[in-house]
Amino acid sequence: MSDKDKIAIKQDENGLLPAIIQDSNSGEVLTLAYVSPRSLRLTLEQGEVWFYSRSRQELWHKGETSGNYLKLISIHADCDGDSLLLKVIPTGPTCHTGETSCFFTEIKEFPEFNLGDANSSILNELFSLIKERFENPIDGSYTNSLLEGGAPKIAQKIVEEAGETAIEVMQGNKQLLVSEVADLFYHTIVSLVSCGVEINDVWEELRRRRG
Template structure:
């Protein structure tokens, strides 16, 4: 992308639309100048220009909700930039994933996405946040605290959550089973991250097993 081809306004700014690269959801709108666009391209993370603070800023520099750049485009008139990203956590300071959550009728709802909303996408998103908390520890973060306490604490939590899932199942309580299984999966993802394993590794292993008898793939050692 040639930054000199972009048509900046009288303040040296250009509108930037940020979109989820995986499901097409529009996440936010901001302004950038040439410097912030250059930083975005150099670092692979979105940078913008704050009109109120009159300074350059990186998305997620305080919250940890960074945006990893997948691709960048400018439109046919060269006066608007589109950035496709992988979003860590949420994009909006309100805690919503997208800044566009109020319809013109005044109803609160999330802006549409057009990709799959399958469970693996949710797991991947949660895992990205876990990875970020591991790489960039945050004071008061539950996940960062578990990594700091080490593998024994993480595995202890998995054991506790597995036991609570079993109790929920024994009770026949559907809501309890769902809640405790979510806790079990969450702490299992933390363990995967600790050992440098990703959900994709698990997906591949499950793919190898699909449609095959258990005896053909189980560990026989």
């Protein structure tokens, strides 16, 4: 491989890359998904496409449930190294709806836009980290000290942080308000992990209320 063929792959702020999936035979674009370094390695090693599910925060072997695998033919990076094109041979419909391609909805007029979930990604990451601490405790970890204290200690901290947040709301100090809200978010997520509640359940409830 010459120097001009070498390219540094650039991950986004969540450590992922968008990947366009194209039928190697027909040229049809099948879907757009995301890959992580780990899922990309598995794809190259096994010859079948692995994605990273942003909603479930886990690796996803395409076809493992449906039987509709994507056999890898080739992978190309774009000129900036921040997105990939995977040419594949599908063994069945790619879309979960049963359609061959996920791109079956034609837009004929200016569409309605819904607010995406990009800003919730850091909270998903925090949830995953706290859950990791819960499953694999680390000596001296503040998170583990909260989890070990159980509901009484966690609830006490949430009440404390909520009170401090309310004070900053009344005083109008924006910088301190940001800090207190961050503390409140953190301790609330600790409570979710402690109670065995998935953060995606919270997102679903918010989506339901948005409607």
